[in-house]
Amino acid sequence: MISKEVDPITLQVIAGAFDTIAQEMGHVLYRMSFSSIIRESQDLGAGLFDADFNTLCESDSTPLHIGSIPGYLRGIQDSLQGGTWHEGDIVIHNHPYYGASHSPDIAVVMPIFWQGELVGFSANTAHHVDIGSATPGLIIDIPDVFAEGMLFAGIKLYEKGKRNDAIWQFIGHNSRMPKQLQDDIEAQIASVKLGARRFIELIENYGKETVLTASGQLMDYSERILRSRIAEIPDGEYYADGFMDDDGRNRDIRLPVKVCVRISGDSVEVDLTGSADQVPTGFNVPFEGSTKVACFFAFRALLLDTATSEEYVPQNEGSFRPIKVIAPKGSIFNPEFPAAAEARFTQCNRVIDLIVKALSPVLPDRVTAGNSASLSFVAYSGIRPSGDYWVFLEVNEGAYGGRPRSDGPDAIDNLMCNTRNNPIEDLGMHLPMICDRYELRDDVMPGAGRYRGGIGVVKAQRLLTDGSITHENERHLDTPWGAFGGMPGAVGKVELYNTLEDRGIEQLPAKFSGVSVKAGDVMAFYAPCGGGFGDPLERSPEQVREDVLDGFCTLEYAHQAYGVVITGDEEVDLAATDELRTQMRHKVA
Incomplete structure (x- = not known):
């Protein structure tokens, strides 16, 4: 029986080892990958998990990836090929109705055995360029989950160490970018193998009982710290609401987003009741893999921020335990099968932004004014003279709102994205595209305040051949708010024009699917600007x-x-x- 507590020094050493293992897993994954969305943008997450699917450690990557992996593991438990884990198994999984964050985020999972006993899992997720969906790279206006491309639920890439060649061949014949997809999955496999090996080394050095006891203590510690921070917030219900522009098809229908944050002692409940019903496009959010994770992130960012916390709080399951999330079945944040749920990120960011807004009266020293709280995720694609597809996924920056002691950061990724920008030199070397403009917006002002809002980016990408563009974006209509006397920021916009033909400038909606473009066409994205914090006359x-x-x-x-x-x-x-x-x-x- 595991009962004796681990001494503080050993506990700290094991905590450091967990953190190092997760970071190393993340480094291996992005350094070995071939697609720019993983290699450059680092749209990934990696970590170790115990046999009960609790997060033991996580890489400093995109937060939505890591927080979602326990949902993947629970989904795999319900769908595992053969129903039993064996040494040497490696599983691939991405089904949004079996815990995945959304279908392009493919997880690779390896069980970790010690002397024949299952002691944990090494796992990662990464966003892949193309999984054979209705439109290249990204999808929005689709009828159901089956139009999202290949869906894997508990499928073994390796079983007892033996490679499943049929699945690998299937993957290769069902993607527009088969080589990149397969090579990136190989990078994920290398990452989980490393994580499993490091976990075993840790057990060999300190013993299974010590490592597992330490992991439990570390989770309890993170939970205890978060609960103590929640307990400092006055009990009560705190509300905020906003809206999404549309669902990617029905342009005149706004989608309400309503947030109620209930604080009771050292626990919190986030209730999304009243938000829009699920929609007939891919603009829905998987509950387990994305909605809950967005709420977990919001409180970790508000209450456990590493820059403002005096003590180090390990990033593990303990930071999830005090938080309960409610979203009615059949709503945009908890859709019913088989509703599509690929284009789910902007809604997650807006929930986080509204949690911040709701708590601003009682956390004035921790919140920001309205952030861009959106996402610009673009898929550019075309067909080379050889007949092969090229697909490029790009994440564009937004801006934060003003903060209690400083201006909002300019041209920075949106809340829980944390992805890096793709170098324009890489773009020019590998794809028939040229970046015409990449700078801060100068057509609008950020929200004025004692601390001004951040300035959004403008990026203009020109295609050198005919092709198509799909864009997942938001906040062309709902302006980021000002806080404590600050002024609102500015909404975003998207323009399409041609550098070779004088066709004028076409204003596009925030999100659109498979728009055909000609050589010389330019898509210019203008990110929203953040709201101001505090009275502008005090600046x-x-x-x-x-x-x-x-x-x-x-x-x-x-x-x-x-x-x-x-x-x-x-x-x-x-x-x-x-x-x-x-x-x-x-x-x-």
């Missing part, structure tokens, strides 16, 4: 001047929003500024 005039000099703020906006008067020689007129701000405060009063 330092010198900060406003610096923003003007940097091109982040116009002279007119400095005068109108901040009450700052800048002279012709680009200096602040302090007397005129004081007078103007006094007048503006009297008007508000």
Whole structure:
């Protein structure tokens, strides 16, 4: 029986070992992969899990990947080929109704045995370029889950160490990018093999009882710290709501998103009742693999942020335990089979943003103003002269809202994405595309505040051949809010134009599927800008001047929003500024 506690020094050493193993697994996965979405953007997650599917450690990758893997493991338990784990098994899994986050995020899982006993799992997930879906790379306007491409539920790539060649051949014949897909899965296999080997080495060094006892203590510690932070929040119900632009097909129908955060002692419940019913496209969210994980992330970010926490809190199952999530069956956040659920990320980001907004009255020192809280995920594709497909997946940056002590970061990934940008040099070397523009937006102003909102990115990509584009995006209509007197930010937009033909500029909706384009066509994405935090009239005039000099703020906006008067020689007129701000405060009063 495992009962004796591990001493603090050994516990800390094992905690460090777990963290190192997860990071090493992540490094192996992205460094060995071939597709840019994994190799450059690092759209992945990796970690170790105990025999009860509890997260023991996770890589510092995209949060939605890691938090979802326990759901994958539970789904595999219900669908495992043959029903039994064996040494040497390696499983592939991506079914959204068996715990997966969404179908392009394929998990590879390896059981870990010690002296014939199953002691845990080494697992990872990664977003793959193409799994044979209705449109290349990404899908939105599809009728059901079967249009999402290949669905794997508990399928063994290896059984007792023997390779399942039939499955590998099936994968190769059902993707537009078979070589990249197969090679990236091989990288995932290398990663889980490494994780399993390192876990066994840890047991060999310290003993099974010590390692498993330590893992339990570490999970309890993370839970205890999070519960103590939740307990500091006054009990009550806190509400926020917003809306999504559309479902990718029915353009005039807005989709409400409603969040109620219930704090009771050291526990929290996130209730999404009142949010939109499930939709007839892929714009639904798998409950186990994505909805719950978004809520877990929100509280980890708010209450266990590594930059603001005095103590190190291990990233493990303990940080999930105090949080309960409710979403009615048949809603956009808990769809019923066989509804499609591939285009699910923008909804997750919006839930997080609304949790932040709901708790802002009681956590004013921890929250931000409205973030871009969206996602720009683009699939560019075409056919080479050889007849082979090329597919490129790109994640574009957004912006955060102003914060209690600093401006919102500019051109940064959206909340729980954490993906890296793909170098434009890599793009030009491997694909028939050219990046025409990649910089901060200058057509709108971020939300004014004592701390201004972040500035969104603008990226314009030009295709050199005919092709098609699918885009998953949001927030062309619902403006990021200002907080504590700050001003709202700015919504995003997407434009399509041609550099070879004068066809004018076409304004596109936030999300669209399989739009055919001609050589020379350019898709320009403009990310939303964050809201401002605090009264703009409390912002330092010198900060406003610096923003003007940097091109982040116009002279007119400095005068109108901040009450700052800048002279012709680009200096602040302090007397005129004081007078103007006094007048503006009297008007508000």
